[in-house]
Amino acid sequence: MRLLDPFNINHLKKSGVGELPGSLNYTGTHKKVEVTLEVLAYGKDGCQRYLLRDIDELQIEDKKYWINVTGLHDIELIRKIGEKFQVHLLDLEDVVHVSQRSKIEIREGYLFSIFKMVYLKEELVQHEHVSMVLADKVLISFQEIAGNVFDGVKEHLVQGNGRIRAMPIDYLFYSLLDALTDQYFLIINSFASAFNELEVKVLEENLSNTDEVYRLRKELLYLMSVIGPIREAIQNFTMGESDYFSHGIIPYYADLMDHLKQISDSVKSYREMTDSLYAMQMAKVSTDMNKTIMTLTVFSTIFIPLSFLAGVFGMNFKYFPGMDYRNAIHIFTAVCVAIAAGMLSYFKLRKW
């Protein structure tokens, strides 16, 4: 699995350097996506799901409305939706500015939030910028491409599963956040597999190439930079007072917070473990080198004196005592064996 590829830790392209505040520029890459305007109008008794061609076609009756906008490059549409629901220009700017950090902010008349979808698609991680506007009976979600993260929630609405139709609209907001969060678990499980594989390689197969540990570290940094702001945003939101908390919703947000804490704990643990694995890998390189050098030293220190000795008796001095001694070669052999044995037992003694 390739967890994060292509990898780019911070899309810092700022929307409109030098432009007026509230200038809408889509800063993402999905500019060829078909823009769709899907509506799910629901109440206790049922749910209608239909597509609009324009936001003007929308008739607000005594129901709850989820307007799901896919594709962010149609600036005019975004502006029109913003005008219809009186969304601040600065918020619309963030809707189309894909490198904006996650946040939840309470405005006059609506709640505005930015999140990051991170999900697996064919073994590749996809990143998507998502915004949600939560007004009295309307929730508008904006996303870059059509995708399956929110599909479960749509299904529950259409089929009338659980309490989602009966509950106020902030329960829908919670459900979408819950769907987003569920994806992080999958990502982290996928990361965990990558880590475990690497651990086996390092521990058992003595892998000494650190490129993979480096890549894991970078991916963890990315996950932390995504999850940190989301956790912060939801924590601040649930700990504050809000008109957007209907009766009985608190345990649901608390449950969401539980998940985010767990994800964040997990990322931190893996970070420490990655550091630890790197340290051990370095230790293995040192220990291996030590062994290699020891082998070299043992061989060299045994044979270097012996070679010298052989060299000595290869000298062509005319008067060389003992050269014509009958047992010279046997004595030489014995001395060599003695020297070698002596060296070896010395090394044994020093526990090499």
Add this chain to the structure above:
Amino acid sequence: MRLLDPFNINHLKKSGVGELPGSLNYTGTHKKVEVTLEVLAYGKDGCQRYLLRDIDELQIEDKKYWINVTGLHDIELIRKIGEKFQVHLLDLEDVVHVSQRSKIEIREGYLFSIFKMVYLKEELVQHEHVSMVLADKVLISFQEIAGNVFDGVKEHLVQGNGRIRAMPIDYLFYSLLDALTDQYFLIINSFASAFNELEVKVLEENLSNTDEVYRLRKELLYLMSVIGPIREAIQNFTMGESDYFSHGIIPYYADLMDHLKQISDSVKSYREMTDSLYAMQMAKVSTDMNKTIMTLTVFSTIFIPLSFLAGVFGMNFKYFPGMDYRNAIHIFTAVCVAIAAGMLSYFKLRKW
């Protein structure tokens, strides 16, 4: 002792990705355990202990009730118990979701808590997910397998030891937490032994394999990830106001907090010590390598010039002055000894 084996730092399996909130799925591994429903009904004067076949059989009279459920895979039973005592579905979801973090939360009508049992059983560490629901006169505990962590408390109840029968039911809640916490001390003592053994190996036996230090680090990370949330949960709980604090209970919770602080201090100290031990181990590898290389260098630098000299006099030049000089070999020997002595004293001087 094998502290944590099989080791898996984060069970991140989320209960029901994409499912409705409040979907009950047992995410643990103990699916063949016999499900039992044990009741301890007690008051000042006595304590009855019996098994139920179904929760409907339970008759609530003017007593205090501890309902101890063993085995979490019978979802229907859990749901029925939840309905009888009006426990929120999201809480029941956490009861059977074994990777949920520890926490204490105050709900309408009851207090809900999640903890982790970590205990030694035949030299192996067992992990168990435990939840407790504390209502007016009823405490329900849920655990994965039958075990001995709560046995002491049962014994005190049945035999009427101490003040446990006389005190309100939150004292039972405290007693169970205290029993859980006691196990952590045993775990840490066991960890301490492992550390001390490793320290001896590194310091005295020059162990250079870092796999064990790596394993200890990982185990410490696991202990921190378990103890951190428990400490946080109990600290927040005892520092807040609560209807679940009967008169005179505060010193007991404070005592519990003392133990958790001590455990947490201890884990942090061992963490630092493990880092320190790793650093020293690396230092030893470097120092050893240094010594080996020095030995090699001393041998090489002494014999390399001598061998060259021997080689020179082994050359077959026809006109080689001094080759037929009578004392050539003696002079050669003397020069060799002088060179060797010179090198050695040079090394002594430089304190090698």
Add this chain to the structure above:
Amino acid sequence: MRLLDPFNINHLKKSGVGELPGSLNYTGTHKKVEVTLEVLAYGKDGCQRYLLRDIDELQIEDKKYWINVTGLHDIELIRKIGEKFQVHLLDLEDVVHVSQRSKIEIREGYLFSIFKMVYLKEELVQHEHVSMVLADKVLISFQEIAGNVFDGVKEHLVQGNGRIRAMPIDYLFYSLLDALTDQYFLIINSFASAFNELEVKVLEENLSNTDEVYRLRKELLYLMSVIGPIREAIQNFTMGESDYFSHGIIPYYADLMDHLKQISDSVKSYREMTDSLYAMQMAKVSTDMNKTIMTLTVFSTIFIPLSFLAGVFGMNFKYFPGMDYRNAIHIFTAVCVAIAAGMLSYFKLRKW
């Protein structure tokens, strides 16, 4: 690109060691800049832009005034402006003291702020000390050299773009801060390119020189030391109560805070990544060394015994059994090949 050159992490020259508090000394280097006093007087209906020779020439009517002072070495002018608008001497001291940290402070009758312009100019990073005094209908900005950071805002004012003319003067203050902040994005993008280039060099080209990583670290430290105080200042300002917040301005400051958080997150991420890159570079050096030593060891341990053997048969002993054996040289060759093969397969076995 040369990100920060000449690099000097802390201009600590203090204004007037031993002098009286409120002694004005320009501590920067731009002492030859032409001092200009530019005024933009604007209201809903229009904007006039003109230069003054002296501050006395300024006529305050029922408009909003932006007085933009370029060049800080004319102490007398600064003092005169200070007197006219009743700015505290300690603040004027900071206006001309270029190493003063960024801050926003609320004084009696005006708001005083210090910021740092950091912007790219011909591939070089420029640093500039900027102060702003925000009074009822007047904003005075002081900068060291004429430059283009504020030019966009001037253009919007003159051309009447957006809401800048219609909004109260604190919107102008916000707009200038926004223009400053936009430059940091450009700087960080430029830093990101430098990092990515270095990463490629280290990962793919095996660069082992750490000078560049060192330089990147230093540059990050500088960016952190600049951005930290600015973020802190704006955070404290927007979280407090102030007479300087007109109706509807809050979302703008919040947007600014978003940008600063993003910049600061980004700098922190790059810092971690730089540390990580350094660690990997070190790992590569170790691994390379290990391979080199292994090569040496393999060669040496194979040939050292063989050379010894050759030396032995080169000895001039008169009685040397086997020297006149016909197949001696073939046996010798076979033995050599056997030894070499044995050593090689031993190394293969140990996975060298």
Add this chain to the structure above:
Amino acid sequence: MRLLDPFNINHLKKSGVGELPGSLNYTGTHKKVEVTLEVLAYGKDGCQRYLLRDIDELQIEDKKYWINVTGLHDIELIRKIGEKFQVHLLDLEDVVHVSQRSKIEIREGYLFSIFKMVYLKEELVQHEHVSMVLADKVLISFQEIAGNVFDGVKEHLVQGNGRIRAMPIDYLFYSLLDALTDQYFLIINSFASAFNELEVKVLEENLSNTDEVYRLRKELLYLMSVIGPIREAIQNFTMGESDYFSHGIIPYYADLMDHLKQISDSVKSYREMTDSLYAMQMAKVSTDMNKTIMTLTVFSTIFIPLSFLAGVFGMNFKYFPGMDYRNAIHIFTAVCVAIAAGMLSYFKLRKW
């Protein structure tokens, strides 16, 4: 000096795993100490000092009483004292549980505190568990062995030095804490000496054994784990409101806090310095190794080609041009010298 020996960073033996809360078990090692019950009854006019055989003998009159219990293994005595002064069983449990962390807690009717005596005795560090119960006119101190830490305070009481007799009983409590704290200064000075000796060894004598740095780190960890909770306890105590603060006592507690801050600053500084010293020691090992390898390389690279050359001319080829050239040996010598000189100047050039 042997600072901490035998060294055991955390006595985690828990009092009574599985026992009832409030079970008294002495968990220390001083079980043969003679148990004494010393009373100092004092007032403005005098001070009587006597030993009791049993706590029942104590007559409370209109005086202030310091009851100093030495020896903690006589559980019955401790329980009796606890009953007489209505001390909570959980507190008595902590009195005899020597691994309990330092703390100050306010109970109904008394203040309960745990501290650690750490003092030098014959060049060895002693550790002692001390508890104090401060009631209206009575202070009870419990310690493990008779010792001299509190002797100064007793002397001042008996001799009537200073204001101790005239001040309320919380001044006695402060005086005992002050006496405890004074010992930490002595310990740290002793640690400082050890550090300075080690620094000299590393810097000047090139010590490369890291065992001592490891030991110092461990000792610092121990000191931090002792001082941290004490500082925390006293800080929380002095910053809170309390019935146990008589008029004029605050400056005394503040003075105590000053000392604890200084000790704690000092321990932190030494910790950083120890880390720094370790880093430098490692650097020295690397640098030394580098020098050794350089020596080896210089020798080898000079002589290896020369030896080869000598070997060449030692070959027994029948047709070997130049072998019978008269000046062959002189040319050979010249070539050798030239090669050696060339290599050496190359190394000089590369600044080896």
Add this chain to the structure above:
Amino acid sequence: MRLLDPFNINHLKKSGVGELPGSLNYTGTHKKVEVTLEVLAYGKDGCQRYLLRDIDELQIEDKKYWINVTGLHDIELIRKIGEKFQVHLLDLEDVVHVSQRSKIEIREGYLFSIFKMVYLKEELVQHEHVSMVLADKVLISFQEIAGNVFDGVKEHLVQGNGRIRAMPIDYLFYSLLDALTDQYFLIINSFASAFNELEVKVLEENLSNTDEVYRLRKELLYLMSVIGPIREAIQNFTMGESDYFSHGIIPYYADLMDHLKQISDSVKSYREMTDSLYAMQMAKVSTDMNKTIMTLTVFSTIFIPLSFLAGVFGMNFKYFPGMDYRNAIHIFTAVCVAIAAGMLSYFKLRKW
């Protein structure tokens, strides 16, 4: 420049271990200094400066008084001054206890503060313990030796520069703190020079000795341990409410705080840079070693096989095929060149 010499990070000598609280012992080293009692009596209209022989001679009229005591070893004088102005004995203890941390405390009737003078004198850093008592119209300063840090303030008072005579006495207190703080800038500039020199040595001259980096680290630790408490003290003081804040003084304290923040930022930056420099130095040692070993390996692996070959043909076997072949030597030479060239191109290929 020698920044800190002799260097002693923590003077922990405690005033009077075992003595009564409030025992006055001068713990510094300047015991031969002449004790002087200088008075500056000033008001709007003038300033008189004179020396007293005894504190009894002081006549308090309707003026502001700065009493500057030089020399702390005359305990009796200190006690007398303390009595005259009703200073608490514990504060007097701190006046003469030179290792007391910096602090500001509000007492009944006066403000008590401790600071550290750190200043350059003939290229050496001097350390001095300074205390100040600020009462209604009197400021008493105590310092160890006569020196020039406060001289500028005296001059301003005597010459009537600025607003110092006209302002209430807390402005004098501020002015003295400002004078102290100015010295820290000088110290840090001096440190910066030392750092820059070292950086050049490491980067350009390949210095591999880490002693100097170690010394810089230690000096930074010292500066942090001095500046930390001062910053803390002034921050707490200016953020609190106080009777000692006259009208208009706040901006002056804020200005002081600015300086302390800047100094403290600077020290932290240098600390990170020192760590970074150390890391790079270590990297250089590794890289150098790598190059040396590569050189050795290239030489050895080329000549070792060649030498073996030469050795083979130097063997004295009687039947040695090819020994009397006419071109043997030429073939041998060709083979040698081929082997060497092969090895070299292999190394080139692997980019050594």
